Amino acid sequence: MSHVNEDRLQVATYKEIAIVFATFVVILFFLYPKELIKDQILREDSNYDLSMLYLKNMLKHDPKNESLMLTLAKVGLQSGKKDISLRLVELLHSSSDEKIKKEAYTLGYTLHKENYYLVDTQEQKEQIIKKLKSIFLNIVEDNLYDVQDLDIWYEEAIFLNDYLSAHNLLLKKLKQNDNDIQSLERIYYLLNKMGKDSLPYLQQLQKKDKANALKWIMAEYYLLMDKQKYTEAEILLKKHSLNSDSFVKELAHFYNYTKQYGKASQAYIEIYNKSKDKEYLIKAIESLQAGNYLKESVELAQKYENFYINDKEFRIFLLKVYLAGGDVKLASKLAKKIMDLEK
Numbered sequence: 252m253s254h255v256n257e258d259r260l261q262v263a264t265y266k267e268i269a270i271v272f273a274t275f276v277v278i279l280f281f282l283y284p285k286e287l288i289k290d291q292i293l294r295e296d297s298n299y300d301l302s303m304l305y306l307k308n309m310l311k312h313d314p315k316n317e318s319l320m321l322t323l324a325k326v327g328l329q330s331g332k333k334d335i336s337l338r339l340v341e342l343l344h345s346s347s348d349e350k351i352k353k354e355a356y357t358l359g360y361t362l363h364k365e366n367y368y369l370v371d372t373q374e375q376k377e378q379i380i381k382k383l384k385s386i387f388l389n390i391v392e393d394n395l396y397d398v399q400d401l402d403i404w405y406e407e408a409i410f411l412n413d414y415l416s417a418h419n420l421l422l423k424k425l426k427q428n429d430n431d432i433q434s435l436e437r438i439y440y441l442l443n444k445m446g447k448d449s450l451p452y453l454q455q456l457q458k459k460d461k462a463n464a465l466k467w468i469m470a471e472y473y474l475l476m477d478k479q480k481y482t483e484a485e486i487l488l489k490k491h492s493l494n495s496d497s498f499v500k501e502l503a504h505f506y507n508y509t510k511q512y513g514k515a516s517q518a519y520i521e522i523y524n525k526s527k528d529k530e531y532l533i534k535a536i537e538s539l540q541a542g543n544y545l546k547e548s549v550e551l552a553q554k555y556e557n558f559y560i561n562d563k564e565f566r567i568f569l570l571k572v573y574l575a576g577g578d579v580k581l582a583s584k585l586a587k588k589i590m591d592l593e594k
Contacts, residue, residue: 317343317351324358337362344389353395360386360407384411391416398427405437414445432460439470450474465497472501481509496525503534512542516551529565536572549576560588 324339336358343355360383367379387407390396396404401424408417418441424434435456442449453474456467468491475484488505492498499522506515519535522528532555539548552572559565566589573582 317346317348321351321354321358324355328358328362333362333366349395353397356386356390356395360390380411384413387411387413387416391420398423414441417441418445430459432456435459443474465495469501476505485509496522503538507538507541510542512538513544513547516542516544516547520551529559529562533565533568540572540575545576548572549578549581553581556585560592 320339320343324336324343328336340355340359340362343351344359346352346355363379363383363386367376367383370376370379387404391404391408401420405417405420405424408414408420418438421434421438421441424431425438428434435452439449439452439456442452450471453467453471457464457471460467468487472484472487475481475487485502485505488498488502492502499518503515503518503522506512506518515538516535519531519538523531523535536548536552539545539551549572552569556566556569559569566585570582570585570589573579573585
């Protein structure tokens with residue numbers, strides 16, 4: 252009989268403990284400030300397993316409390332119980348509370364992205380990417396993000412290869428600050444990748460990014476060349492060559508590329524006259540040769556014969572120019588001078 256009484260006593264004790272715990276949860280839920288409860292639960296040193304038990308019991312008494320559901324989802328993520336978290340955030344996707352809906356979508360995206368790096372097969376990764384894209388589109392199309400997080404969601408758009416969304420997010424950043432150099436630069440490269448017209452943004456970069464103006468002017472030049480807009484490319488280089496020797500060099504390269512060898516030679520001579528670097532004189536003569544202006548190449552070379560007669564390398568170059576131009580008489584005279592100098 253005594254054993255039976257002990258069993259009854261133990262059963263009664265367990266029931267009393269359960270009733271007391273449930274009563275405590277109810278009292279705590281109704282009397283304790285909810286935000287303070289949530290803050291304590293989400294503290295780094297919190298016991299997440301106990302927190303989940305506590306939150307589940309609270310939800311039993313208030314099953315429609317979306318704030319509790321969201322907090323439980325966050326605790327589930329921190330304690331490694333992602334399945335619970337995913338189920339909860341998916342329920343909260345239809346919340347009428349904009350703040351909770353926003354947090355639920357962000358948390359859902361975070362959970363799926365973490366899973367992306369944990370799975371092994373390409374098929375699994377593709378399935379998760381598909382899910383991520385769906386969640387991401389809901390976030391950006393319904394503006395379920397904070398304005399200060401535009402950069403974060405831009406990076407996610409790039410991760411998902413969603414260039415259209417990335418472009419739209421950058422445009423929103425530019426609305427906040429139309430002098431945002433980073434956003435202008437990102438849009439420029441993004442539109443290039445998408446095969447769309449990036450020139451307007453490139454021209455804005457030239458005006459606003461003064462420290463890198465040369466870089467953006469050259470980028471416009473290469474863009475025009477890539478599109479075979481040679482007339483516009485020439486106009487651009489000629490405009491900037493008035494104040495920059497580097498653009499004169501580019502203009503000379505451009506003329507050679509477009510087989511305007513006479514103009515190329517003139518550009519190289521202009522550089523030579525300023526720099527006195529004989530390499531540009533050689534390029535000027537070679538440009539004439541490339542255009543089959545052999546007589547003109549000989550005439551230009553002869554102008555500098557006496558000046559460079561003591562330069563062994565250059566006088567041999569001159570001799571070859573005379574022979575290539577078919578001027579045997581000049582070649583013979585120069586050969587005699589070379590022999591006299593080398594005696």
